Amino acid sequence: xxxxxxxxxxxxxxxxxxxxxxxxxxxxxxxxxxxxxxxxxxxxxxxxxxxxxxxxxxxxxxxxxxxxxxxxxxxxxxxxxxxxxxxxxxxxxxxxxxxxxxxxxxxxxxxxxxxxxxxxxxxxxxxxxxxxxxxxxxxxxxxxxxxxxxxxxxxxxxxxxxxxxxxxxxxxxxxxxxxxxxxxxxxxxxxxxxxxxxxxxxxxxxxxxxxxxxxxxxxxxxxxxxxxxxxxxxxxxxxxxxxxxxxxxxxxxxxxxxxxxx
Amino acid sequence: xxxxxxxxxxxxxxxxxxxxxxxxxxxxxxxxxxxxxxxxxxxxxxxxxxxxxxxxxxxxxxxxxxxxxxxxxxxxxxxxxxxxxxxxxxxxxxxxxxxxxxxxxxxxxxxxxxxxxxxxxxxxxxxxxxxxxxxxxxxxxxxxxxxxxxxxxxxxxxxxxxxxxxxxxxxxxxxxxxxxxxxxxxxxxxxxxxxxxxxxxxxxxxxxxxxxxxxxxxxxxxxxxxxxxxxxxxxxxxxxxxxxxxxxxxxxx
Numbered sequence: 001x002x003x004x005x006x007x008x009x010x011x012x013x014x015x016x017x018x019x020x021x022x023x024x025x026x027x028x029x030x031x032x033x034x035x036x037x038x039x040x041x042x043x044x045x046x047x048x049x050x051x052x053x054x055x056x057x058x059x060x061x062x063x064x065x066x067x068x069x070x071x072x073x074x075x076x077x078x079x080x081x082x083x084x085x086x087x088x089x090x091x092x093x094x095x096x097x098x099x100x101x102x103x104x105x106x107x108x109x110x111x112x113x114x115x116x117x118x119x120x121x122x123x124x125x126x127x128x129x130x131x132x133x134x135x136x137x138x139x140x141x142x143x144x145x146x147x148x149x150x151x152x153x154x155x156x157x158x159x160x161x162x163x164x165x166x167x168x169x170x171x172x173x174x175x176x177x178x179x180x181x182x183x184x185x186x187x188x189x190x191x192x193x194x195x196x197x198x199x200x201x202x203x204x205x206x207x208x209x210x211x212x213x214x215x216x217x218x219x220x221x222x223x224x225x226x227x228x229x230x231x232x233x234x235x236x237x238x239x240x241x242x243x244x245x246x247x248x249x250x251x252x253x254x255x256x257x258x259x260x261x262x
Numbered sequence: 263x264x265x266x267x268x269x270x271x272x273x274x275x276x277x278x279x280x281x282x283x284x285x286x287x288x289x290x291x292x293x294x295x296x297x298x299x300x301x302x303x304x305x306x307x308x309x310x311x312x313x314x315x316x317x318x319x320x321x322x323x324x325x326x327x328x329x330x331x332x333x334x335x336x337x338x339x340x341x342x343x344x345x346x347x348x349x350x351x352x353x354x355x356x357x358x359x360x361x362x363x364x365x366x367x368x369x370x371x372x373x374x375x376x377x378x379x380x381x382x383x384x385x386x387x388x389x390x391x392x393x394x395x396x397x398x399x400x401x402x403x404x405x406x407x408x409x410x411x412x413x414x415x416x417x418x419x420x421x422x423x424x425x426x427x428x429x430x431x432x433x434x435x436x437x438x439x440x441x442x443x444x445x446x447x448x449x450x451x452x453x454x455x456x457x458x459x460x461x462x463x464x465x466x467x468x469x470x471x472x473x474x475x476x477x478x479x480x481x482x483x484x485x486x487x488x489x490x491x492x493x494x495x496x497x498x499x500x501x502x503x504x505x506x507x508x509x510x511x512x513x514x515x
Binding site: 154155157158159160161162163164165168172173176177179 | 339340344346348350355366369414
């Protein structure tokens, strides 16, 4: 009984805000204190799907920035996490990698802005991506560093003993072994970029608008219905990512790097 | 065919230091082609260090290692033509049995038909037919060791280094693997250094013998010479088992 109540209340807490967003996104008028909208309309969705106001472009730009940051962060972090994991000062390096998270994004953005203005990167997509990369890369290294354990080292040595060069070790052993974790890393770093607000706003200098920034703008302007529609759109990729993440993690758990008793 | 009397492996005054401690001191020996040298010694005496140094996974502080006509000290591990078979039958967990055995063949860029031919022959030889698509997690310890052994043999190494390869197996599987190794070593003309801490195993698999004590290596040309040295404790081991077989009791040698 208690368990069922808990499940229902948890589901309610998680689902209710989504239902509210969904209703807002199709509401024409919703006078207080009515529980449901008095009139419905599809203007917000039509506007969104038709790309009026440049929203289509913003969505594509946000996806592009997210995909780019995730790919760069994961690729760079996979190679460098190996060096960090086997470095004599591994712990100190990990403390350094946590620094971007110790400061808020606003502090990081302000400190980067001065440099990026001098480099003419502020107000450009490349600048926003570089700024987000600082956070995403640090996160990716922290996520991947634990993977480089002695079992992986033994498999590297084994491949070398069988005649594998550096390239073969990476392509035939390390990448296939780490693939599920790399997919998780790609998705997580994509989310870091996708939901970033402060860095994009500061480094983008109003010239680079992403969906997250647009959502804040809609809220600020008081257009709650369009903001709700935008919020639902913003949630779609993360929900897909979470589902894929869950599947990948399940697959990783069911087929571990099982070397016990080998 | 290589002249079986010509040394294929020669270590010359090899010193190896690990973590500041001298593990191997002035190790010198020669091993002829198509022979197996059994290397025995207590745990921690430097047996594994010797194999890892010859394999190129550790760097000697002093001395040289020659394989055939070539000094291999400056060669990367993957260019020495030496295969190191671990104490644990380490298999690539993302590859099935067939691909594990074919791993070294694919590195050598052989044709697909040649890879299939060679790997299938070994799978049949090692009695693993029907398990080709199984992943390591679905294999027993003995099967994994056979796969690791097959993968090592597949690339026809100039030298095979075996580091207590059967120590984690149950008695029955271990005995069958020892016999399988002996048979394949004879049939395929394998040159091997076989490290073990088990005197019986060393006597079964070895043609030449060596003992490592306190980092120094003592070599013996044949079984008789090895058994005759009282320092190796073979006589004590034989006496112990004879006493047990006669129904008596005794202190383990």
